[in-house]
Amino acid sequence: MADMGRVAERKHLAQPREMRLLSCLFLLSVSSLAAASMPVSKNYGSWLVTSVSSVDGANGGDASVILAQGDEHNDLEVRWNEGSASVNVSMYIDKCMGEESFEASYSMETDKWLQMSDKEVQTRLRANILAWLDRANRTCASPPAFKLNALEAAATDFTTRLRGFAGYSD
Template sequence: MSAVATASIPTGKNYGPWLVAGISSVDGANGGDASVILAQGDEHNDLEVRWSEGSASVNVSMYIDKCMGEESFEASYSMATDEWLQMTDKEVQTQLRANILIWLDRAKRTCASPPAFKLNALDAAAKDFTGRLRGFTGYSE
């Protein structure tokens, strides 16, 4: 007798313009490929924080599909998952906000009409993201 593996259903919560989601298993087998996402935007303009099981880092990125002519705007950085988890919620929030503000300033100078990413509720969304990340990695303070 065999069983068919199915992916787990993502759980998430909206914080104003932000969505925080966690999925325990993409492939449905052995808890593989867990991920946590904090995102705003769509496939053309995206601001995202992502961690996937098996990755040693949390990746933060901004992508704007079209800026000058056909050019796109991209910015990103990665932080070791352990480093992220050792920061306080306030430190995570401060770092995310600072980098996003720098990117938005660069996008304003580079793009004729950058998307209106919003920072309201970022602190609560970042706290939820980090809490879910701690849960998936088994991190305890």
């Protein structure tokens, strides 16, 4: 009989541990969702590559991959957002001629972007950015000094991250 009492006592003590374990597992899963939404960034000279798996912190929603330099007034950006079927490349200069701004952009289907080699992505980005900078230099009195140093490494990182998230857009 004493053995039966010990078994019952152990079962009773085990129950709160199981509940604590479930509570801990729940907290770990919630915290991993929040951690999944933290941006992951890396600098390549003046370029910053950032990815975020979930802006809303749940269900992997709103994944984004961004390659950028500049500030809120003048920026050069390559962006993919979950739910979008394309990668968008843009340049914006706030004040170019008087109050006019300079804008240039293009979009490419995500699948086509991912079918290109890293070298093809780098070559296309560099050519478009150089063409835009040439137009901006002819149009703007003092265009910002966007730098192309380390574009290759930054573009490769962007494309690698995009490959990891592309499944979200299907």
